[in-house]
Amino acid sequence: MSLRAVAREAGVSPAAPYHHFKDKNELLEAIAEQGWDLLGDMLAKARIESGSNYGPLALVGVTYVRFAREHPALYRVMYDRSRDREALPDRQHGHNGAYDRVRTALVQAGLDPTDLVGLELAAVAAWSAAHGLAEMACFKQFQPLKDQLGGEEAFLRGVFEHMGIFAEGPKR
Amino acid sequence: MSLRAVAREAGVSPAAPYHHFKDKNELLEAIAEQGWDLLGDMLAKARIESGSNYGPLALVGVTYVRFAREHPALYRVMYDRSRDREALPDRQHGHNGAYDRVRTALVQAGLDPTDLVGLELAAVAAWSAAHGLAEMACFKQFQPLKDQLGGEEAFLRGVFEHMGIFAEGPKR
DNA sequence: GCGGCGATCTTGACGCCGTAAAGTATCTTG
DNA sequence: CAAGATACTTTACGGCGTCAAGATCGCCGC
Numbered sequence: 001m002s003l004r005a006v007a008r009e010a011g012v013s014p015a016a017p018y019h020h021f022k023d024k025n026e027l028l029e030a031i032a033e034q035g036w037d038l039l040g041d042m043l044a045k046a047r048i049e050s051g052s053n054y055g056p057l058a059l060v061g062v063t064y065v066r067f068a069r070e071h072p073a074l075y076r077v078m079y080d081r082s083r084d085r086e087a088l089p090d091r092q093h094g095h096n097g098a099y100d101r102v103r104t105a106l107v108q109a110g111l112d113p114t115d116l117v118g119l120e121l122a123a124v125a126a127w128s129a130a131h132g133l134a135e136m137a138c139f140k141q142f143q144p145l146k147d148q149l150g151g152e153e154a155f156l157r158g159v160f161e162h163m164g165i166f167a168e169g170p171k172r
Numbered sequence: 173m174s175l176r177a178v179a180r181e182a183g184v185s186p187a188a189p190y191h192h193f194k195d196k197n198e199l200l201e202a203i204a205e206q207g208w209d210l211l212g213d214m215l216a217k218a219r220i221e222s223g224s225n226y227g228p229l230a231l232v233g234v235t236y237v238r239f240a241r242e243h244p245a246l247y248r249v250m251y252d253r254s255r256d257r258e259a260l261p262d263r264q265h266g267h268n269g270a271y272d273r274v275r276t277a278l279v280q281a282g283l284d285p286t287d288l289v290g291l292e293l294a295a296v297a298a299w300s301a302a303h304g305l306a307e308m309a310c311f312k313q314f315q316p317l318k319d320q321l322g323g324e325e326a327f328l329r330g331v332f333e334h335m336g337i338f339a340e341g342p343k344r
Numbered sequence: 345g346c347g348g349c350g351a352t353c354t355t356g357a358c359g360c361c362g363t364a365a366a367g368t369a370t371c372t373t374g
Numbered sequence: 375c376a377a378g379a380t381a382c383t384t385t386a387c388g389g390c391g392t393c394a395a396g397a398t399c400g401c402c403g404c
Contacts, residue, residue: 002390013354015392020352024391079307086312117330120317124308125334129297132304135251136296140258145292158289162297163335174361185383187363192381196362 003027032081035074036089039067040098047105057109058160060102061130065156068134075134088127102126129163175199204253207246208261211239212270219277229281230332232274233302237328240306247306260299274298301335 003024004014021027046063047056054062068075082088088099102123107113111122133156136142146155175196176186193199218235219228226234240247254260260271275295279285283294305328308314318327 003392004390012352014390015355015394016353018392083307083310086310088308088311088313090313117317117320120314121327121330122334124305124314124317125301125331128304128308128331129301129335130304131307132300132302133296135255135303136260136300138255138258139260141260141262142292142296145289145296148289155293158293159297159300162294163301175363176361184381186361187365187384188382190363 028077029081031074032078033089035071035078036098039064039078040101042067043098043101047108054157055109057105057126058157060105061126061133061160062153062156064130065134065137066153068131069137069152072138079131099123099127125163129160133159200249201253203246204250205261207243207250208270211236211250212273214239215270215273219280226329227281229277229298230329232277233298233305233332234325234328236302237306237309238325240303241309241324244310251303271295271299297335301332305331 003017006027007014007016010016017024017027021030043060043063046059049059090097090099103119106119106122106126111119113119137152137156142155146152149155149158175189178199179186179188182188189196189199193202215232215235218231221231262269262271275291278291278294278298283291285291309324309328314327318324321327321330
């Protein structure tokens with residue numbers, strides 16, 4: 001993606017974007033921020049969803065991965081910016097704190113809220129698993145397995161079932 | 173990273189690399205391939221390592237993440253190429269099949285070798301977790317937690333303990 | 345009503361990039 | 375030693391991110 005191409009598509013000169021963003025990176029940051037907000041909203045919506053047959057954590061996991069799979073380019077921009085700044089988005093930076101949301105879901109899933117270290121480790125585990133699966137799910141070599149299981153959703157759920165924290169109920 | 177910069181560093185003209193690689197991408201593919209071979213060797217070495225206090229799967233997980241942390245640029249090249257071709261490296265493409273290695277370790281860890289679907293799901297889960305953690309572990313916000321646990325290795329181990337398949341012994 | 349001003353855009357330029365074509369030097373081999 | 379392969383250079387093209395210098399236009403206070 002080139003800034004000049006964006007300007008062309010918008011029907012303006014190549015230098016026009018510089019009156020709205022300091023440079024290309026700042027444009028991408030703005031896009032990423034909107035993306036995190038959108039993902040945060042989807043996670044919030046997923047958590048109050050009724051009739052789900054997932055455990056509360058698996059639900060946010062599947063929602064996270066589905067978001068990444070439905071907006072692959074956006075998700076890439078989002079995560080690449082995080083990697084550049086070496087930090088996950090939190091409320092301090094203006095977005096709605098998807099990371100906090102994971103911790104909340106973990107407490108709801110039965111983790112001890114007073115065990116701060118355990119909670120943090122579980123949050124990292126959950127986010128790692130979701131992000132990792134989001135990146136793995138796009139590989140073609142899993143298509144047969146997805147077909148065999150009856151679709152991508154079942155595949156995601158099957159994978160999450162192999163990860164302790166996503167299993168039904170409080171941690172072993 | 174620019175091809176011209178590589179040529180400059182090697183003391184040759186900008187066009188010289190084109191006599192060894194079709195284009196920039198092919199150079200990166202070659203680098204990635206060497207990377208996967210190196211990682212495969214490290215995983216093999218880790219598995220025969222004596223005196224380890226990890227479960228067999230956690231050992232390969234920690235080794236995988238440590239490799240990614242020690243060679244972040246290389247790991248990025250490796251994974252980015254995989255994402256482009258939408259496939260993990262396997263023996264068919266000439267390298268030593270890191271993916272097969274994970275499946276082998278899973279069987280050694282006690283999974284039923286005849287349950288092909290379960291084995292495949294577990295392999296995806298393990299690889300997702302390792303890749304996800306490799307990408308998360310670089311975030312600065314976890315530094316306090318790492319310090320509190322006594323180093324990055326303990327941090328990694330703590331996270332893996334929260335993921336079912338990495339826990340000691342056969343799956344729950 | 346009008347002068348100025350800020351916002352928004354254009355033009356043109358700079359240096360860097362990936363890549364291609366054509367030419368040159370060096371090394372190998374019959 | 376001739377001939378061809380190998381490794382490299384030079385030159386060039388178009389695209390990129392970015393910047394400085396204007397141009398245009400709508401709005402506000404006088």
